[in-house]
Amino acid sequence: MSDNGGMTALDVLRPRLPSPLREVRDDRFERHGVRLLLKRDDLVHPELIGNKWRKLAPNLAAAAGRPVVTFGGAYSNHLRATAAAGRLLGLSTVGVVRGHELAGRPLNPSLARCAADGMRLRFVDRATYRRKTEPAVLAALLRDCDAENAYVVPEGGSNAAAVRACRELGAELGDRADVVAVACGTGGTLAGLAAGLAPGRRALGVPVLKGGFLDGDIRRLQQAAFGGPRGAWWLDDRFHFGGYARVSPALDAFAADFERRHGVPVERLYVAKALYALLALTEEGAFPRGTTLAAVITGRPFPERTL
Known part of the structure; x- marks a missing residue:
């Protein structure tokens, strides 16, 4: 994107890259001889959080000033990030939202934020x-949204350009971690992360939706981005807690406890599930003593709160 006197989206939005990597001391991991690092992608940008920045930046550049149409559920972090990018860059944005709008009911806080940032919302069955x-x-x-000339970004922002951009996330980690965990919605971040990791390192994907369909999606994304498989990765489907946007009392209590222990805000729909999975796997003996784990913190709680 160069409509700002030659500036790119990267210049205008000023991301903090590479994102910080910090170790946390947690006796639940240490008693198994395992170290835990947090890759603070939630600090990349105050409004385009974490992997949303990484996936949106190449797509915003490709949009070249055209309106952007994208897709998501009623609590989509991706929709919120796209709306914020539109406001910051002066782009028109349209969000196609899964499900019917409830007549006479206010928008939920996430969609209200999208609307406040100028995104036009179109609800579909x-x-x-x-x-x-x-x-x-x-x-x-697109005709219904009066956006036939728009640039279309897929659900979750996951396409070949986004996957190639997420490869940098793995490269930033270098040889600091043996296993890197990330929560997965559409799989684009995991596809790129795995491709960027150093040899001998592995990526763990923790799906936040039920269905067991992500394996094929990730393979297709890597095929589109790189022409074939890249890196070592696997999925553990046990930690969706009932599906997307589902948070059980046990998960909420775990996240609140992690926040108290480490002073890190824990987003419930994605991040909490990845952290919970790492602890469960550690307690199951899945990682040999001496293993260093890293959890990618892809977002912050919404609405924002401080600890």
């Missing part, structure tokens, strides 16, 4: 939403 990538359905949605 779930059947249509599932078919959104079909050319005829997509064309009809």
Whole structure:
């Protein structure tokens, strides 16, 4: 994007890269001989948090000033980040939201933030939403949104450009961690992270949705981005806690305890599930003594709160 006197999106938005990496001392890990690092991608940008910055930046550049249309659920971090980017860069944005708007009911805080940032919201039924990538359905949605010339960013921001950008996340970690965990929605961050890790390092994906479909999606994303598989990665589907946007009392208590122990805000829909998975796997003996783990902190709680 160069509509700002030659500036790029990177120049205008001023990300903090590489994001900080810090060790936390936690006896629950230490008793198993395991170290825990936090990759603070939540500090990359105050409004385009973590992996959302990494995935959006190349797509915003490709949009080249055109309106941006993208997709997400009612609590989508991706929609909120896209709306914020639109406000900051002066871009028109449209969010196609899964599910019907509830007549007479206010928007939830996440969608209200999108609207306040200037995003036009278009609600579609779930059947249509599932078919959104079909050319005829997509064309009809763009016509309905009066955005036929728009640049389309897929759900979660995950496409080949985004995956290639997320490779830098793995490169930033270098040889500091043996296993790097990240919560997964659409799988783009994991696909790029694994590709960027040093040889002998592995990436763990913790899906936040039920269904067991991400394995194929990640393989397709790596094929599109790199022409084939890259890096070592695996998924553990046990920690979705009922599916997307589901937070059990046990998960909430775990996240609150982690916040008290370490002074790090823990976002519940993604980050808490990745941290919980790392602790559960550690207690199961999945990691040999001497292993260094890293958890990618991809977001912050919303609405924002301080500890």
